[in-house]
Structures are given as C-alpha cells and as structure tokens.
Amino acid sequence: MTFKDLQLNPSLLKAINDQNYIHPTAIQKKAIPLVLNQFDVLASAQTGTGKTAAFALPIIHHLVKERGGNKIKALIVTPTRELAIQIGENFTDFSKYTTIRNTVIFGGVKQGSQTNKLAKGTEVLIATPGRLLDLIEQGFISLKDVAYFVLDEADRMLDMGFIHDIRKLLNLLPKERQSLFFSATLPKNIINLSSQILKQPKKISVNPLSSTAETIKQYIYYTNKSNKKDLLLHILKDEKINQLLLFSRTKHGADKIVRNLRKKNIQASAIHGNKTQSQRQKALQLFKDSQIRILVATDIAARGIDIEKLSYVLNYDIPNESETYVHRIGRCGRAGEEGVAISISEPEENGYIKIIEKLIQKDIEVILNHPFPQTDKPMNTKEKKEFEKQKLKRKQEFFANRNKKKKDARKKFK
Numbered sequence: 001m002t003f004k005d006l007q008l009n010p011s012l013l014k015a016i017n018d019q020n021y022i023h024p025t026a027i028q029k030k031a032i033p034l035v036l037n038q039f040d041v042l043a044s045a046q047t048g049t050g051k052t053a054a055f056a057l058p059i060i061h062h063l064v065k066e067r068g069g070n071k072i073k074a075l076i077v078t079p080t081r082e083l084a085i086q087i088g089e090n091f092t093d094f095s096k097y098t099t100i101r102n103t104v105i106f107g108g109v110k111q112g113s114q115t116n117k118l119a120k121g122t123e124v125l126i127a128t129p130g131r132l133l134d135l136i137e138q139g140f141i142s143l144k145d146v147a148y149f150v151l152d153e154a155d156r157m158l159d160m161g162f163i164h165d166i167r168k169l170l171n172l173l174p175k176e177r178q179s180l181f182f183s184a185t186l187p188k189n190i191i192n193l194s195s196q197i198l199k200q201p202k203k204i205s206v207n208p209l210s211s212t213a214e215t216i217k218q219y220i221y222y223t224n225k226s227n228k229k230d231l232l233l234h235i236l237k238d239e240k241i242n243q244l245l246l247f248s249r250t251k252h253g254a255d256k257i258v259r260n261l262r263k264k265n266i267q268a269s270a271i272h273g274n275k276t277q278s279q280r281q282k283a284l285q286l287f288k289d290s291q292i293r294i295l296v297a298t299d300i301a302a303r304g305i306d307i308e309k310l311s312y313v314l315n316y317d318i319p320n321e322s323e324t325y326v327h328r329i330g331r332c333g334r335a336g337e338e339g340v341a342i343s344i345s346e347p348e349e350n351g352y353i354k355i356i357e358k359l360i361q362k363d364i365e366v367i368l369n370h371p372f373p374q375t376d377k378p379m380n381t382k383e384k385k386e387f388e389k390q391k392l393k394r395k396q397e398f399f400a401n402r403n404k405k406k407k408d409a410r411k412k413f414k
Contacts, residue, residue: 025050070121129165154183222374249317268294318349
C-alpha cells in the first residue's frame with residue numbers, strides 16, 4: 001500500500017512526496033481511513049510509529065475540504081512542549097501546499113508571541129493543557145468551533161497529573177465533534193478516560209509495548225549503586241559511543257550525572273521539567289548537531305524527542321515500569337537502523353530487570369567482564385525502612401542548616 005491508495009487530498013500527497021514518504025506505517029494504514037470516515041478512534045501506539053501523521057493527514061484533508069476560515073477547527077492536546085513543537089512542525093510540513101495554518105502554544109515562555117499568532121487566526125491549535133486553559137480563561141481562545149479533537153500521549157498526560165485539566169477541557173468542547181485518543185499503553189484509568197471522550201470508537205493497536213525492535217542489541221551491567229558513575233565513565237571509553245541518550249529517573253539525578261560528566265571533560269546536557277523551554281530546545285539542538293556527546297533526560301521530557309539514526313541509549317536508572325524500558329530503548333534502532341541499548345542495574349533494581357525480560361520475552365545479555373561488578377545484596381524490608389528514615393533525617397538536617405545560614409546572613413546584612 002502507498003499513500004496514494006488512502007485517497008488523500010492531492011496537496012497532501014504532494015507534501016508527503018516532498019518528505020520522501022511512500023508507504024504508510026502500520027498505525028497510518030489503520031487510522032487514516034477511519035479518521036477520513038469520521039469515526040472516533042482509540043489507538044494504542046508508541047512514540048516513533050508515525051502516529052502524528054496518522055491523525056494530522058486526515059484532519060488536514062477534512063479542513064481543506066471544508067475551507068473553514070480562521071476559526072480553530074482542530075485541537076491537539078499533548079503533555080510536553082517538545083512534543084507540541086514536533087507535532088506543529090509535522091502539521092506545517094504536511095499542509096505546505098494548502099492554506100491551513102497551525103499554532104503551537106505551551107507554558108514556560110512569555111505568552112505574547114503565541115497570542116499574537118492566535119490573533120491572526122488559525123485552523124489547527126496544538127497545545128499543552130496548562131497554557132491552553134490559561135489562554136482560554138484570558139479570552140484569547142474559544143473552542144466552540146472545534147470539530148476535531150486529539151488527545152495525544154494520554155498515558156503520560158495522566159502520569160503528569162493533567163487529568164483535572166483534561167476534564168475541564170471536555171466541558172468546553174462542543175458535544176458534536178470527532179475525537180481521537182492516542183496512548184502508548186491502555187491501563188484501566190486510560191480506558192475509563194477514553195469512554196468519557198469517545199463515542200463508539202474504533203479500536204486499533206500497533207507495535208505492542210511488549211515488543212522491542214530486533215535491530216536493537218540489549219546489554220546489562222550489574223554493579224553497586226556507589227559505582228554507577230565510575231561504570232558509566234568506563235562504558236564511555238568506547239569511542240564508538242559518539243552520541244548517547246541517557247535516561248535518569250529524576251530531575252535532580254539528571255543534573256548530577258551531567259555535573260559528573262563535565263568534570264571529566266565529557267560534553268553533556270540535561271533536559272527535564274525544571275529547565276526552561278529555551279534551555280531544553282538548545283540542549284536538544286546541540287545534541288542533534290553532535291556538539292554534545294551525552295543528552296541526559298527524564299522520561300517525561302524525552303517524549304517528543306526524535307533523533308535521526310540515534311544508535312545508543314543508556315538506562316542509568318532501571319525503570320520500575322517495564323513498558324517504560326521498551327519506550328526508552330525504542331529511541332534507537334529506528335527505521336531498520338541498528339541500535340544498542342545499555343542498562344546499569346544496582347541490587348535494588350535487579351527485580352525490575354526480571355520483570356522487563358518477562359515482558360519482552362527474551363534475556364538481556366549480561367556483560368560480566370567489567371571493573372565494577374555487583375557485590376552488594378539487595379536490602380530487606382527492615383533495611384529499606386531504616387535507609388529511608390536516615391535519608392529523610394539527612395534531608396531535614398540539610399534544609400535546617402541551609403535555613404539557619406540564610407537567617408544568619410540576613411542578620412549580618414542588617
């Protein structure tokens with residue numbers, strides 16, 4: 001099957017051809033005909049499967065046919081700024097031979113440039129929930145003409161605590177609309193949410209999360225928590241690893257990894273929720289341009305990152321959700337290219353590895369010959385409680401000392 005077989009508008013086919021796309025992906029084959037025929041859709045699809053085109057192309061097709069003017073007719077809501085920008089770029093590319101305009105809005109930056117674009121009129125609005133509701137309350141946006149509503153990356157939306165924002169949006173949208181719901185996973189809470197959004201939806205699923213690309217080689221290093229940083233430096237002695245996307249569980253952890261790498265003159269930057277939009281975009285662009293070797297990311301910030309021919313991914317922290325592991329390593333080895341996924345596991349994470357192997361139905365190859373082998377034993381329940389107690393105590397002492405220093409400094413200043 002080619003895109004010509006999907007009976008899309010000729011202007012879309014011309015734009016698709018400019019992108020050198022010939023054959024639609026699995027999600028595009030299934031979703032585009034359903035959206036063209038005005039069905040609501042509940043789709044399970046990972047990042048990297050081509051799902052943006054699966055909803056963007058048929059929505060643009062409808063808008064060209066309707067010639068709806070400058071009113072917002074299509075609303076795409078997505079959890080992160082990076083993903084919103086990427087979706088906006090795709091809409092721009094696909095609609096280049098039409099008069100359809102799109103506007104991207106997100107928080108973390110001043111709203112002036114965004115509201116100026118809105119004032120000029122737009123048919124497609126791509127937004128993160130917080131900024132969208134904010135501009136609606138200020139009177140810059142009306143959703144009364146929305147005919148097409150897309151909720152993208154719904155599972156992450158709930159993980160990030162946007163459920164209340166989504167419910168507010170649902171009350172502002174017209175009852176009569178076509179709704180499309182995309183999520184990498186479909187747990188019970190996602191199914192419940194979809195039932196509030198969709199009417200008699202057609203369900204589709206591609207690339208189940210239990211699968212990892214055969215082109216990705218997977219390796220695991222077992223070590224102690226105290227040796228992770230040294231083991232990472234040992235791994236990076238391999239000069240073939242010239243571009244590495246490294247995953248950290250926390251924002252604080254990501255910054256700490258970057259500091260340790262820079263001390264060893266290894267160029268690295270971090271992207272996470274505490275970084276400004278400009279900082280995140282700059283770090284991502286430097287990484288894409290190979291000006292930095294390591295990009296350290298949290299899972300939420302990494303949504304929307306699409307780096308062509310990325311070969312190496314490293315799990316510095318093993319995710320406690322096995323599906324997240326599949327998401328992470330799926331950033332490399334795309335479009336038939338080869339990729340390498342490396343994981344570093346400390347004793348408390350060993351159990352996660354077993355669950356991951358059960359999900360992907362294969363054993364991850366263990367690297368035994370390295371200078372920092374795992375010797376510690378996992379803590380039992382009693383030890384864990386004591387560890388957390390001491391950790392909390394140290395944290396409280398740290399903030400108490402910091403506040404005392406600030407207080408003393410203020411007294412001295414007076």
